[in-house]
Each structure stands twice: as structure tokens, then as C-alpha cells.
Amino acid sequence: LCAVFPGIAGVRERTLIAVKPDGVQRRLVGQIMQRFEQRGFKLVGLKMLKASDDLLSQHYRDLQKKPFYPNLLRYMTSGPLVVMVWEGHNVVRTSRLMVGDTNPAEAHPGTVRGDFSIHISRNVVHASDSVEGAQREIQLWFSRKDLMDWDSCDHSSTYQ
Ligand code: UDP
Numbered sequence: 001l002c003a004v005f006p007g008i009a010g011v012r013e014r015t016l017i018a019v020k021p022d023g024v025q026r027r028l029v030g031q032i033m034q035r036f037e038q039r040g041f042k043l044v045g046l047k048m049l050k051a052s053d054d055l056l057s058q059h060y061r062d063l064q065k066k067p068f069y070p071n072l073l074r075y076m077t078s079g080p081l082v083v084m085v086w087e088g089h090n091v092v093r094t095s096r097l098m099v100g101d102t103n104p105a106e107a108h109p110g111t112v113r114g115d116f117s118i119h120i121s122r123n124v125v126h127a128s129d130s131v132e133g134a135q136r137e138i139q140l141w142f143s144r145k146d147l148m149d150w151d152s153c154d155h156s157s158t159y160q
């Protein structure tokens with residue numbers, strides 16, 4: 001009954017999603033994960049940790065010079081994160097749509113940020129913004145052995 005077609009092109013795309021410290025504090029982890037599960041994406045990595053300044057400076061390497069960077073670093077190290085890797089067709093782009101605009105004031109209702117946040121400095125969640133960026137971030141946050149290759153038995157109901 002568990003038909004699996006691992007060779008289908010594009011289905012193996014992966015992205016990094018993180019529930020930021022405000023999201024963890026506000027008990028939003030379950031609701032956020034549920035959205036990715038119910039959309040049809042597959043969880044292949046999951047961990048909770050307090051990120052170091054060093055890890056975050058690599059993660060946000062393109063933002064080092066921005067005026068908000070010191071605040072961003074303080075925010076992201078203020079408590080534990082829940083970091084995840086989700087897999088599926090077009091997952092990078094689709095998850096950006098699910099997460100919504102960086103500024104919650106612009107994020108549409110129905111998106112994570114549009115439903116759970118108000119201000120850009122506390123926008124609940126991170127999502128990789130490109131396939132290349134996702135690969136870089138996944139390597140930064142996860143070792144290979146902590147990423148699960150597994151076949152979901154609803155695969156043929158989710159994909160042609
Ligand atoms: N950020 C902020 N002020 C800004 C822009 C960004 O505090 O004016 C924070 C916010 O938490 C955002 C993160 O920096 O999510 C990374 O910025 P980026 O532009 O990469 O947005 P994202 O990819 O998270 O939507």
C-alpha cells in the first residue's frame with residue numbers, strides 16, 4: 001500500500017525553517033509545524049538549540065552591515081530556536097509564501113507572520129529565500145547524519 005517513487009524530479013528540494021525565540025516563547029511551534037505537515041511537505045530534520053553568535057553571523061552573513069544586525073543578533077540569541085528541514089516539490093518558494101513578508105505589517109493573513117506577528121523585529125519564523133541559500137543554511141545547521149531520508153506512504157497521493 002505504501003507506494004513510493006523516490007526518483008521524481010524536484011521532489012527532493014529542501015529548505016530550512018526555524019521558529020525564532022519569540023515563536024518558541026509563545027508556544028507556536030506546534031501550529032507552525034502543522035502548517036508544513038498539512039501542506040504535504042516532509043519533515044527530514046528537527047532540533048532545538050540556543051544558537052551561538054558565531055553560527056548566527058554565518059547564517060545572516062549578508063546582513064552583518066545592516067543597522068538592525070545587533071538587535072537581530074540579540075533577538076536570535078535570546079532563547080532557544082526550533083530548527084527544521086522540510087522537503088518537497090518547490091518547498092523553498094512555497095514556504096516563503098506560507099511564511100509571508102519579512103515585515104508582518106505587509107504579511108497577508110493566512111501566512112505565519114500575517115497570523116502570528118505585528119512587528120519586523122519579532123517575526124516568529126525564518127525561511128530560506130533560495131534553493132542555493134537553503135543548501136548553505138542546511139549545511140550550517142545540520143550534520144548529514146541528522147537529516148532523515150525516509151519515504152512517506154502518502155507520496156503517491158501528494159505527487160503524480
Ligand atoms: N530584520 C529586522 N529589521 C529589518 C529587516 C530584517 O529586524 O529591517 C530581521 C527580521 O527578523 C528578519 C531578519 O532580520 O526576518 C532577516 O532579514 P531578511 O531580510 O533576510 O528577512 P527574511 O528572509 O527573514 O524574511
Ligand code: MG
Nearest residue numbers: 126127128129
Ligand atoms: Mg532572509
